[in-house]
Amino acid sequence: MIAIFAAMDRRDLLRAAVAAPAAGLAVPLTAATGAEAATTAGSRDIDAESPRFAIAVLPDTQYLFDADSADPAPLRETFRYLLQQRSDTNIVFMTHLGDVTEHGTAQELSLAGRTFRDIDGRVPYSVLAGNHDIPGGTDQRGRTPYLDVFGPDRFSRTPTFLEATADGYNSAHLVRAGGRQWLILALDWRISDSGLAWAQGVIDRHARIPVIVTTHDLAYADDAGRAYLSGHGTRLWDRLINRNDQIFLTLNGHYWPPGRATMRNAAGHDVHVHIANYQDRYYGGAGMIRLYHFDLARNVIDVETFAPWFLARDPRRRTPLEAETIELTGDVDRFSVDIDFDARFAGFAPPVLPAPRPAAQVVDRHTTAYWRFDSAGQAVTDGATVRDLTGHGNDLVVRRLANSNADTLRLSPEHHAGAPAHASLYFDGGKSPDRGAILQTGPDAAINSEKFLNGYTIETFVKLPEPFTGDHAWMGILSWEGRSGDAGKKSGYSPLEPTCSLNLSPERFLQYVVYSEIGDVNPTSWSHALPIGRWMHVAIVNDGRHTAVWVDGSRIARNPAREARGIATLGRPFTIGATSWDLAYGQGFYGWIGDTRITGRPLDPARFLPAGHF
Incomplete structure (x- = not known):
């Protein structure tokens, strides 16, 4: 977390100027065989065709992996919850929004990597680098302890893993849920021009698939929960999000308080910009998770935010701070987003309607x-x-x-x-x-x-x-x-x-x-x-x-x-x-x-x- 930017003019922050295409497409590091046809790891636990499914969002966990004060217990309980509830809730994917650790040291990242083993091969997920995980510079910074632990090699055998940039800091994941595919981009907190060109190439190669962009720094919020693009977020908007109608949802951490906004892209369609970060809450957020419940039948995404670590406690023994942090119910923590999915995606993926059926197919002797x-x-x-x-x-x-x-x-x-x-x-x-x-x-x-x-x-x-x-x-x-x-x-x-x-x-x-x-x-x-x-x-x-x-x-x-x-x-x-x-x-x-x-x-x-x- 860094200091929140001073308030800027909203029109400047939300401007939608179209910049020239980024150049220098990076060669994909690896691609999972059959990723486009795959569902998810452990697909037996989920229903990829059901119109109702959930994507879990895990924001900044840096205070749980902070030198000698580290405590992975809250995150282990979050992972235990995801494993227990995966089938009932139809949780198809989890995405981490960066700042896994506080200092990005080999020791902190090693402990985080061991903790994430709880869900390796059991819940497909993505992780991206935040400013506390890596030194400065763009995704061209070279090898780091973060990359050793959370680089593409960790995900390459996961059916949802699609590909990564040659530098290893940006990755793409293809998830099947709701009877269709969803592309999730996990972008470095300071993506380079070549990284943006790679992201554009991935979108172009999957031109009929809706896209969720996850990154660490894109928007911040005021105390009322209104979100505004940050300086880096404006660059991402101008160079990638605004010009690609497939992107309908963005998720980022980094800043607190949490917030959200609905922006209009160059095609005239809504893009939902959400900030999730709870490191300022009791116990560094206590591994708090946010679930995005997609309901394609009702055309809505229902969002809830809670801490499984406190939820698992005996209610009679919860402290006051634990009790008040179990679940957050403010307008930026528990809300619904109305989306007519067919209409929103019609520009790049018009619904395929069945052909007319002749009368002979629906008429019988009765x-x-x-x-x-x-x-x-x-x-x-x-x-x-x-x-x-x-x-x-x-x-x-x-x-x-x-x-x-x-x-x-x-x-x-x-x-x-x-x-x-x-x-x-x-x-x-x-x-x-x-x-x-x-x-x-x-x-x-x-x-x-x-x-x-x-x-x-x-x-x-x-x-x-x-x-x-x-x-x-x-x-x-x-x-x-x-x-x-x-x-x-x-x-x-x-x-x-x-x-x-x-x-x-x-x-x-x-x-x-x-x-x-x-x-x-x-x-x-x-x-x-x-x-x-x-x-x-x-x-x-x-x-x-x-x-x-x-x-x-x-x-x-x-x-x-x-x-x-x-x-x-x-x-x-x-x-x-x-x-x-x-x-x-x-x-x-x-x-x-x-x-x-x-x-x-x-x-x-x-x-x-x-x-x-x-």
Whole structure:
């Protein structure tokens, strides 16, 4: 740790000038065979395909390796924690941010090296040189005790190790996690021009892989936790980070207090700049670890900071200083970073979407009807037909409601990633004025009278607009027309409501109401509040006795236990885009609807339309 720089003008610190490329690419010292295809050392302990994984960050440990006052016990406990929790937490990698030792002596580094043996071959990791680990100068300083202990030879047999600079002070690591690869650069605290050229070359050779830059000195923070680039950090920003859109996260130690900032790179995208250093805390930080929990399903990185050494103590015997240092919960120590990973990485690694699947792949002898909106020449003008691709004749005919114009219904290329068809319909329905569009089966369609006594599965893809504006309470997604009273049902809300409908409440809860063909019952299922702005798959499954609604492959909670056998259809049309009341339609759906399939038997989630894409 050195003195914090005097405050500088923020615009100067965060400037994004583009400098000329560095020259003199260093020859890689070594490269692990098959590194790009490897997962991690000890891969049996982790799930490299899970969308949830963690990267451990270990900042300055210098006071634990300080001449004759050294005490590696806290770090040994941190390593023990990583080994114990690696599988449950899915910890795929650990990176040290420099200043392993206080003076960089052979004695200190030897003790540190012996301590790190606890995780050698068991947790893949990187280490980089801080100013306390090596003498002055750039990474061209030559051989040092640090390099003897933490040089490339230590990592060369680790599957995640990719390569290092010829000088040995900079290294690259390729980690597989979340079903993709991640490149981690561990850069010397004073990287040379040739080192920067090497780093650029590594990025260029892995042009579709997101990059995390780790180094010792890049940014410092004020007392409020706001991060600013240091002098050396500005050089790294201008020469490497700003111009490479693949770099989305930087991690450094060196300075305290910890802090963070979000900067905008030359491509106009966010780069998250984080400082982690706790050597000023009790017991030199006590081997405090920071875990970055990546959740690609939720598009977030959840960050926590804690000291396993104190966590392992008997709570009744912890001293006050130990108790207050177990876990740090300030805004710069425990926080979440929202990242739409697909969108953030789209510029260099656009998501690979599955190709459209032909109808033959999703239709079998049990399929009652299947509609999609990607047929060549498909029209959505009034009177246009959308064919039932099962060949059963349940074709849909387009009709706009009163107060509706051509834009009330239109074809859209938007679609769920797991939808067989790469198209959908956009409905601009609403209550005021009454407007919308519907697609209905003809008067002689077999599905109008189908009872489904042996069970059924109804599937559709839905997306609600963002922002979700206007009054769309109780808008219908799909339904069977026909008054429940005409079916002889007396148990429901009103004899004028249809016998089967899927609707959206004012709180955006799904509501599935069905009047059973057998008996006078109308069990209703309710979902949670649906999100806006993203596609969802909805499935309604009846096993011949009970009905359950599923959203994105997950069974919702509010599915009634009452038996419901079949659907009390009355020979009237099946409808997409609205729910009737007393056989009339006054309000249409608002949003997108994609492929819709009805199967005459219950399906398990593995057989849903987007199977494998939840």
